[in-house]
Amino acid sequence: MRRRLVAVLAFIPLLACARDLPAPAAIDAEVARLLKETGAKGLAIAVIDEGRPVHVAAHGVRNTAGDPLQVDTIMYGASLTKAVFAYTVMQQVEQGRMGLDTPLADSLPKPLPAYVSPQIVxxxxxxxxxxxxxRKLTPRILLTHSSGFANFGFLEPDEKLHFHFDPGSRYAYSGDGLNTLQFVMETGLGIDVGAQTTRIFEGLGMHRTSLIWRPDFAGNLADGWDAKGNVEPHDERSKVRAAGSMDTTIADLAKFVAAYVRGDGLSRKGRAELVRPQLPITTRSQFPSLQDELPAAQRRKDLAAGLGVVVFDGPQGHGFFKGGHNDTTANTLVCVEAGQRCVVILSNDVRVERRFPDLVRFVLGDTGVPYDWEYGTP
Incomplete structure (x- = not known):
């Protein structure tokens, strides 16, 4: 009897992910409802099950002319770029071209503070x-947002990066941390980040994705709407930036996230390293990035930094997520390892972002994504 009970209890955690996903028509109807309720103009969604895209759709419009948002419309990836960059770094690590724990000082011909030409800055x-x-900085420290930097140097009074805590000691989101790693890869190691990401995209059949603007994107492009309903043209980013320069489509991004959750292009160990809890997250919310740490008793034990993503444990087991945001862009990807299930959302209107938790929950059920930390409110 006791043996039977143990077997039943061992099966219970699997029940949460065993639920059937909603039918595509039901997902589309839910997206349409949220767009209507929020007044948002457009949203694209991809659903992945067992590591394969099972539903990819676009809703609403992409510009003021009313042209429809389509699955191959170019949209801004924002900080989802960071997950792509970390995956790229891991491939370079596995090829022996760099090490996660190698100090940056070992990879540069001169000290990092000496690189101050206007072109570099x-x-x-x-x-x-x-x-x-x-000299304590390493790729792992930069990918776990524990550099000690502000999010971006231009936010500092003198517009220069400073250390606000010892590198590696705690989490504080920093886009310039990842941009710093990009610089070291390109300058010290001869690794062209733009070329390496393009190689990955082409290998996955992502022909409309790039970390730098391409003229052929102009024919089917999404503009964006801000919180007040004002529209802004799509920004044509002329520099590869690991922190957030990616243009992509929902069809392309579904291919990347599916490959990522399957572990394609990496060893099992390398894929596991990306989503392993690397560093506890000790703040009440993600932003402001340099806020005080919570007292030890108030810190979440289910939340940690992975490499380029945030990892969590919830009712369906281990998962990871990454958001992306600017004034006219709202994106998210959420994956649970059990069943290799993910939801990917790209929106060209920030007014729908606060309903992302509802939409993810509608598709995947209760995953335990820490939205109160991500958005600063429950």
Whole structure:
């Protein structure tokens, strides 16, 4: 009897992910309802089950002319770029071209603070004010957002990066941390990040995705709407930036996320490293990035930094997610490892972003994504 009970209890965690996913028509109807309720103009969604896209759709419009948003419409990837970058880094690690724990100082011909030419600062960041703690920086520290930097150097009073805590000691979101790693890869290691991501995209059949603007994108392009309903043209990003320069489509991004959750292009160990809890997250919310840490008793034990993503444990087991946002863009990807299930959302209207938790829950059920930390409110 006891043996039978143990078997039943062992099966219970699997029940949460055993539920059938909603039918495509039901998902489409839910998206249409949320767009109507929020007044948002457009949203594209992909659903992945057992590591394969099972539903890819676009709703609403892509510009003020009323042209429909389509599955091959170019949309801004924003910070979803960071997950792509971390995957790219892991491939380079597995090829022996770099190490996750190799200090940046071992990869550069001169100290990081010495790189201060206008061309470098314009493309990356200004490191000239950094103290000797820069020598502690490693790719792992930068990919787990534990560099000690502000989100971006231009947010500092002198527009230069500074250390706000010892590298590796805690989490604080920093886009310029990832841009710094990109610089070291390109300058010190001879790894062209743009070329490497393009190789990945082409290998996955993602022919309308790039970390730099391409003229052929102009024919089917999404503009964006801000929180007040004002429209802004799509920004043609002229520089590859690991923190967030990707243009993509929902059809393309579904291919990448499916490959990612399956572990394609990486060893089992490398794929596991991306979504392993690397560093506890100790703040009440994601932003502002340099907020105080919570007292130890109030910190979440189900939330940690992976490499380029945030990992969590919920009712369906281990999962990971990544958001992407600017004034006219709202994106998210959520995956649960059990069943290799994911929801990917790209929206060209930020007014629908606060309903992402509802939409993810509608598709996947209760995953345990820490939206109160992600958005700062329950």
């Amino acid at each position: 314009d493309r990356y960041a200004d490191w000239s004010a950094l103290d000797e703690r820069w």
